[in-house]
Amino acid sequence: MKAELLWGEPDDAYPALTMDAHAFSVNVQPNGLERGNVEAHGRYEDMAYGPIGKEVLGSQPFTEADPIGVHAALLALFSAAINGHVTQPGGRPVVVWTALAGRSSLGCKGTALEAAEWILDPALSAFLNHHRRQGISSGPSLINALHEQYEKSLTTEDGPDGRLVVIEEEWQNQLRRTNRCPTFSGNFRTAWDGKTVVNTTKGKKPGERDEQRVDNPQLGFHSHIQPGAWAKYISDTEALGGSYNRILPVLVHRSKFLPSPEEGEERPIFQYTPTKTLKLAYDWARKEKRVMTLSSAARKRFDELRMTYEEQNAELPEVLASFFERSAEQVWRVAAVLTAANRKTVIPREAIEAARHFVDYSIASVTQLVNLSASNQARTATPLDDLIRRWLNKLGGEATRSVLYRSLGSGRYSAEEIERTAEGMPDVEIIEVRNTGRSGAKPKKFRLVAETASPAEPMAPVVPSARPAEAEALLTLYAEWAGKAENAGKSLTDFLAHGQAQGQAKGQTPARKATAKRPPAPRKAATPPSSTTTRTRGTASKRAAAKTTSATTAPRKSVAKPAAQKAVSQRSVKKAVAASAIAST
Structure with missing residues (x-):
């Protein structure tokens, strides 16, 4: 049973070649791009070439995935499978690394990967089953995975085979970890270049070191990420280091809505029957070493593109340009994979043009992602x-x-x-x-520390609104104070200020100065010793018991206060009342 489109019927003859040219354009709203319009670069027909292009277009009536997303996944998986067998002149890899950037559900990233895997299933089912990995988040683990893959293949019938494809459907989870590893980025970049990577580990014996060395890493890579996660985890520092100009990110969006399958019915993509062309191309690539070259027309066009990319990058901010520094080689690699899928080693100009459209779309996608990241940082930047x-x-x-x-x-x-x-x-x-005990800086x-407050000006004393009895006492004290020769002509305000200064000079506030001392609490009568004696040990204990007994049994003498002392106490109370009034200010 064929899947029916909600917006029309596919051509039964061959829908890939007769559908409207605008049917598969990506529905992405651009947002002030500096390097072109995403929608303007989003016509998949301009990117389609050879068997890969035909398979993508042929599968479109059976999937809601973005055709550019299916194309990107196909390039990554197929190039990883022929990696090491098909190379550039000098042995440099032709592998293509891609990333699908789209919002959850709306981007249909997983749907695009599912469609690509189904298209490649007749050719690459064994390869994907035995050479696929995920969850690699450090430099040592990356080298270890490549080394283990090679070691396992030494005992197989086909001989040494170090091909490995890493597929991260939740790339942001790995970026959170790889950003903390100081060696991952360097090893990741080196693997794309096809150069030797080395990891040193502890040996079985104490002090012994083992070396894991991969001379010709054959690493493929495909990932999925949300635009918001890109803004959070793709740092400018890593971009400037060149980690992300090896990857071709593309913005993806749902291409259409298809009816949901009925109960017991397979998903629409499984109703599509892939051709045998890519299986033939895979067998052709593995039969012998294939070195890709450019035709004369393709070389001329490629040189023009190199100059154009270099001029455009020179006009861009350094961080943005760092994503596109390898655009020319990316065009070369994509064109080589498209040509190898057609079972040819000479890259034609048409393949270069198709590859250029795909790379330009990636450039526009990255520009939009970087602009989104910059706008988010501007809104949330903290000084x-x-x-x-x-x-x-x-x-x-x-x-x-x-x-x-x-x-x-x-x-x-x-x-x-x-x-x-x-x-x-x-x-x-x-x-x-x-005095750190170390030399050098x-x-x-x-x-x-707490901020130093500016010194406050001294406040003028405020005359208290005393109650009548307190006011009388206050005036009496003021009269005595003003009667002294040194205080002649001074006001009540001066008297109050003098009282505060005198209290501060003694280190206490007026209120504390005027507080009357409490009489000592009466001591409790000693408890008469019981008939039962407590046994004590040691001389110190005996002495303490003797002192306690003599203190409690000695009678206390009552000493009568003389009349002069009572008069002084009354005068002190009167002064205390006045001081309390001053303290209330």
Whole structure:
């Protein structure tokens, strides 16, 4: 049973060649691209060439996937399968690495990969079953996987075979880990170039080292990612290092809606019958070593494209241009794979043109992704001084320069930039650590301190609104104070200020000065010793018991207070009342 399109019927003769040219254009809304319009580069018919193009167009009535996404997945899987058998002159690989960028569900990334695997199933089912890996997230694990694949093949009937294809359908999960590995990016780039990669591991004996060496890595790669995850995990630093100009990302979107299969019915893509052309091409490639070359017309066109890409990159910002630095070689590789699928070793101009359209679409896709990333960062960017303050708080208020540098993201800001920013922060002090016992530059510490407040002007004392009894006492004290020769002509305000200053000079507030002392609490009567004696051990215990007994049994003497002392106490209470009024201010 054929799958019916919701928007029309396929041509029964051969739908790949008779459908409307606009039927398969990608429905992507461009957003201020600097390197062209995604929609303008999104006509798949311009990219289709040879058996791969025909298979993609033939499968379109049976899948909702974007044809450019199916094409990208086919290029990655087929090139990984012929890797090592088909090469550029000098042995350089022709492998093509691709990434599908699209929103969940709307992008149909998994649907595109499913369609590509179904198309290649007659030719590559054994290869994909035995040479496929995922979840590689470090440089050592990448080399180990290549080395193990080669070692396992030594005992097989076909002989040494180190081909490996890594398919990451959740690429952002791996990027989160690979970004933390210092060796992954370098080994990843070297594998694309087909150069030797080496990993040194611990041997079985103490102090022994084993070396895993892959002289001719044959690595294929295909991945899926969401545009939002691209903005989060594809860093400018890695782009400038060249990690992402080896990959051809393409924006993808659902091409159409197909009716859902009925119960017991297969998915539409399984109703499509792939041709045997790609199986024949795979067998042709493995029969003997094939070296791809350019025809004279193709070489002339390729040289024109090289000059064009170089001129365009020179006008772009460095970060954006770093994604496109290998655009010319990408055109060469895509054209070689398209030609090899046609079982020819001489690349024609038509294959170069088809490859150029695909690479240009990838350039437009990357530009849109980078612009999206830049706009997201502009909206959520946090100033460096705020980041320094936050991390110092997290680190307990103090951190060395190296710790702060790593916390802020090594490479995101330079150590000099961090120190320069911290010097201008009033709540951060930089301390040079001395006497570390090491030679060379002294380490520095960044310490979070409280901001120094500007000194406040002394406040004028306020005359309290005393109650009548307190006011009378206050006036009496003021009269006595003003009657002294040194205080002649001074006001009540001066008297109050003098009272506060006198209290502060003694190190206590007026309120504390005027607080009357509590009489000592009466001691509790000693508990009479019981008839049962407690046995004590040691001389110290006996002495303590004797002192307690004598203290409790000795009668206390009652001493009567003289009349003069009582008069002084009454005068002190009167002064205390006045001081309390002053303290209330």
